[in-house]
Amino acid sequence: MNKLQRTLIIVKPDALQRNLLGRIITRFEEKGLKIAGMKMGYLSDDLLDQHYAHHMDKPFFNDLKKFMKSSPVVFLVLEGIEVIDTVRLIVGPTKGRIADSGSIRGDFSMSTSNNIVHASDSLETAEKEIARFFKPDELFDYRKDDWNWVYASDELD
Helix, strand or coil, rough: CCEEEEEEEECCCHHHHHCCCCHHHHHHHHHHHEEEEEEECCCCCHHHHHHCCCHCCCCCHHHHHHHHHHCCCCEEEEEEEEEHHHHHHCCCCCHHHHHECCCCHHCCCCCCCCEEEECCCHHHHHHHHHHCCCCCCCCCCCCCCCCHHHHHHHHHC
């Protein structure tokens, strides 16, 4: 049996300003992933400092924070088998202009920072990021009936 995982997606300000939210969510839903949590909000300096701590010493950090605070963002928690790797393929590499056509960034982004979405890069990171942006009661565990068609029966045991 494969273990279900959860991952965090942040739909960035550029995606909201360009009216891409529905198209982005559709990509994840059409793949067969389950939305376990979703909300909209603004990012504070404190949350951005925590989330992008690994970029704090880089010259683009202040511009990144300004960009991420320029509009609300949408937070999604997605669930599925090997969901982190699956979502990374759907999203594409960080630099949109080199991302494959068919990926979210390949279809909608030309930038490295204005690249439409953030996606957790590992199970450990996903767990930390989900806890940073979602309270336990904001996440939902429910039966997704179409999983009988998305996964083989031995994958869901």
